[in-house]
Amino acid sequence: METVGQIIRTKRETLGLLLRQVAAHLDIDQAILSKIERNERKPTKTHITKLAEILKLDKDELMVQFMSDKIAYEIADEDCANRVLKVAEKKVKYLQSHLIKTKL
Amino acid sequence: METVGQIIRTKRETLGLLLRQVAAHLDIDQAILSKIERNERKPTKTHITKLAEILKLDKDELMVQFMSDKIAYEIADEDCANRVLKVAEKKVKYLQSHLIKTKL
DNA sequence: TTACATTTGACACTTATTGTCAAGTAAATT
DNA sequence: AATTTACTTGACAATAAGTGTCAAATGTAA
Numbered sequence: 140m141e142t143v144g145q146i147i148r149t150k151r152e153t154l155g156l157l158l159r160q161v162a163a164h165l166d167i168d169q170a171i172l173s174k175i176e177r178n179e180r181k182p183t184k185t186h187i188t189k190l191a192e193i194l195k196l197d198k199d200e201l202m203v204q205f206m207s208d209k210i211a212y213e214i215a216d217e218d219c220a221n222r223v224l225k226v227a228e229k230k231v232k233y234l235q236s237h238l239i240k241t242k243l
Numbered sequence: 244m245e246t247v248g249q250i251i252r253t254k255r256e257t258l259g260l261l262l263r264q265v266a267a268h269l270d271i272d273q274a275i276l277s278k279i280e281r282n283e284r285k286p287t288k289t290h291i292t293k294l295a296e297i298l299k300l301d302k303d304e305l306m307v308q309f310m311s312d313k314i315a316y317e318i319a320d321e322d323c324a325n326r327v328l329k330v331a332e333k334k335v336k337y338l339q340s341h342l343i344k345t346k347l
Numbered sequence: 348t349t350a351c352a353t354t355t356g357a358c359a360c361t362t363a364t365t366g367t368c369a370a371g372t373a374a375a376t377t
Numbered sequence: 378a379a380t381t382t383a384c385t386t387g388a389c390a391a392t393a394a395g396t397g398t399c400a401a402a403t404g405t406a407a
Contacts, residue, residue, distance in 0.1 A: 228328050
């Protein structure tokens, strides 16, 4: 089970890029990127978008990994975690069909 | 599709309790509880626990509603919402089987 | 040693969360 | 009509969480 951090580090090394270089593209200190790769800090959505760009990763897929990481992390300690996901699924369906989409 | 706020308000009124009384049990100002019931503010886990107590609601069930609300709200605007939930399910399974449970 | 990449931790800045308080509605009693 | 009671609203304060910088420490290779 790969974390977003692991995906990023692996791909960065494959491409032979330095923390410094990737961090510059994200416009952050390399210290943060180092921590993100080691799951010591969570990336933001902006980070994810820019990481997908420079690391030539699929943006949607990386976003899915990012968000599922976040959700899994916040409910994994609950015994009702699975039920939470099931109910959340229903609610998402409901929201998506009833919501007036206000996207661009 | 009932929100946590609706569940709480309905039950509170059924029991004939006042905002003031329930809020006192949660040790917060009734203004917050009023907002929680109208989904203008989100409750905390502590609120949920104490609400289940005083309103004689099933704690786990209320917690499920609370957490699924939160998750649904934070991903409903993504088209990949369903995939996120599927991947999160896998990650939760992984975490729960590999995690050293540090609960009491 | 020097040079370079990464890691670490202390700290600062910003934004979100959680709360109080007092004034405002609204509906029921006196 | 004036009071009382329950609830709502919005301005604000306190605190917690998130996001970042910087410089020193560590590791590794030339």
